């Protein structure tokens with residue numbers, strides 16, 4: 106029975122794709138069977154894994170109600186790719202019945218083939234993100250220690266409450282973690298203290314330091330453990346996976 | 354007659370809000386009458402200018418067809434605030450007639466009161482961004498010198514072509530500029546060369562360096578020229594405004 110995880114934050118550029126890719130790949134390197142689902146029209150996760158011009162994407166499943174296309178991208182690691190067409194699907198889905206549960210239905214037949222399923226969500230709290238939250242067990246929230254990112258956390262919690270009330274009462278936050286973090290910066294310390302007060306034990310101890318290898322790896326379609334195993338990025342994501350596994 | 358500028362990029366965290374706020378404030382400091390329009394449900398521009406819990410926002414105008422609420426936020430500087438409710442308006446607008454031109458109609462009665470009008474767009478290429486592009490004269494594209502950001506530029510150009518074809522034949526790109534830039538990084542140099550090849554003369558010479566003052570200023574509701582006039586951020590945005598004014 107898979108554990109389904111949504112990686113969400115409507116604030117842009119907080120490390121959702123980088124985290125989904127590297128947490129997923131890290132779990133796969135540990136022998137877990139992992140499925141990554143790119144539900145962002147930008148399709149960064151799809152490109153970051155080196156997948157180009159794939160014929161079938163999640164757009165086809167949502168618009169034509171055909172099974173989710175699954176592509177192997179590594180040992181124990183598979184991907185449901187995305188495409189820009191997905192921008193249109195939010196508009197197409199909106200007038201359909203039970204538009205919030207499309208992805209849940211598409212996921213049901215394949216869910217038990219995996220140990221972990223991770224959704225990489227777009228920078229918004231619209232219908233695509235809700236479709237990922239409805240079938241999810243837990244949520245991970247990557248957060249930059251920045252003012253705008255901090256101001257937005259009320260809204261994330263608000264949407265989670267809504268989904269819990271209407272569709273998924275068991276949905277819980279597995280953890281909030283700081284990304285692109287420069288621990289010496291005063292602004293970072295201030296924001297970290299405020300986030301700790303807001304989320305309490307949900308704020309994970311592990312944070313991800315700024316590390317250029319993390320920005321370079323997607324250009325060659327690799328995860329951080331394959332691209333730069335001795336980098337701060339690989340160390341930090343390794344520790345983060347350890348901590349997440351204690352919470353799920 | 355106002356020059357209407359849209360600041361767009363569907364990639365998250367590339368500096369759209371930071372640029373809209375500081376280019377707008379910089380123009381106002383030079384005596385131009387400026388209106389900033391926050392059309393992002395995250396409402397970061399609204400918060401970055403220190404505006405909290407405003408009764409009327411752009412959501413009210415779009416959902417109830419009432420005039421745009423305009424708030425003075427500084428000398429020569431006004432704001433149309435946003436709110437999270439805007440997330441819902443994309444779904445509400447979609448089934449209405451000429452849903453792409455709602456904002457254009459709301460802007461028409463007040464357009465001539467300003468020299469410059471700037472839209473801060475959300476990290477998406479959906480209906481809200483299109484509503485900003487339809488009444489715009491020019492586009493500014495802040496771009497991080499990162500792999501995912503670079504991969505996304507085809508799509509931005511695609512959407513601009515669509516809007517030009519159906520609604521706004523005069524729409525043009527005033528400039529693409531690099532933000533959060535660390536000129537020594539190899540990845541940055543590589544991406545900068547690729548962007549130069551792609552955009553040619555549209556890539557502005559001025560780039561915005563990484564500068565913590567830019568991240569601190571919104572926490573106190575100030576633009577960079579008021580918060581840290583001698584910082585790299587103020588210098589870079591000052592030079593950027595000079596260069597933009599030669600292009601418009």
Ligand SMILES: Nc1ncnc2c1ncn2[C@@H]1O[C@H](COP(=O)(O)OP(=O)(O)OP(=O)(O)O)[C@@H](O)[C@H]1O
Nearest residue numbers: 117118119120121122123228285315316320365499
């Ligand atoms: N710890 C880090 N150190 C350095 N660069 C990073 C780090 N994490 C992410 N990045 C880079 O920062 C940028 C933003 O990260 P990413 O694209 O993963 O965020 P996102 O939340 O998925 O963005 P979006 O909101 O557009 O989906 C990317 O170019 C990525 O390579």
Ligand SMILES: Nc1ncnc2c1ncn2[C@@H]1O[C@H](COP(=O)(O)OP(=O)(O)OP(=O)(O)O)[C@@H](O)[C@H]1O
Nearest residue numbers: 117251365366367368369370371476533563564568
């Ligand atoms: N040149 C810079 N130096 C340092 N920090 C910066 C710089 N420009 C922007 N930032 C910070 O980076 C983060 C992202 O910038 P910003 O919010 O302006 O991007 P955005 O494109 O508007 O994001 P979104 O896609 O969520 O709307 C913010 O926390 C901001 O304070």
Ligand SMILES: [Mg+2]
Nearest residue numbers: 121122145149
């Ligand atoms: Mg992403």
Ligand SMILES: [Mg+2]
Nearest residue numbers: 369370393397
């Ligand atoms: Mg913004």
